Amino acid sequence: MKILIVEDQSRLGQFLKQGLKECAYTATWVRTCAEASDALCETKYDAIILDLGLPDGDGLDLLRTWRNSGFNEPVLILSARDGVEDRVKGLNLGADDYLPKPFSLEELVARVRSLVRRQASVKQIVLEHNGIRLDLVSHTVKVDGHDVDLTSREYALLEVFMQNHGRILPRTLISEKIWSSHYDVDTNLLDVYMSRLRSKLETLHGKPLFKTVRGVGYQLM
Structure with a gap:
């Protein structure tokens, strides 16, 4: 602890x-x-x-x-x-x-x-932040009331950010939570998924939700 x-x-x-x-x-x-x-x-x-x-x-x-x-x-x-x-x-x-x-x-x-x-x-079944609503039971996501269709990997990625919103998450930490292979940690696969997640969420929200911290990782604002 x-x-x-x-x-x-x-x-x-x-x-x-x-x-x-x-x-x-x-x-x-x-x-x-x-x-x-x-x-x-x-x-x-x-x-x-x-x-x-x-x-x-x-x-x-x-x-x-x-x-x-x-x-x-x-x-x-x-x-x-x-x-x-x-x-x-x-x-x-x-x-x-x-x-x-x-x-x-x-x-x-x-x-x-x-x-x-x-x-x-206290077990949270719904995570909410900045207009995003993630249901851990039904595995559904809404942004400002609109349904968002995410792949299982995108959903897992978003869950990591929702559990740690406001924190700057290092790339290696995010990757290790999403992929078990150390090879994936060293590729640009995370950037690809972040781009997809941003596109789906920020298009509905109308403004940036994620911040790229150069040389470190990402932050859900």
């Missing part, structure tokens, strides 16, 4: 990272809003521990931006702001839990474990 820790205090950040590691979690520790957003765009996390007083911004504003962008990772706010008003505001902005400082590591780990377990039990 991968946990993102957003905490600017060095001693506390190291303490959290080590404590989670001892509980068999893989923890990534960052200190700023910018680093946190970069980390979240690069990979998916099972839960996020978020401090509010960060050197380059407020954690609540960061949380609001994440939720408005469609990131739905469970978030546990860890903050010295322990007033009822602060807790209510954090929960209303999309936090899943709120733990005031000081705290016990045992309670924090228990709450993180609960968030991860709760998230794992």
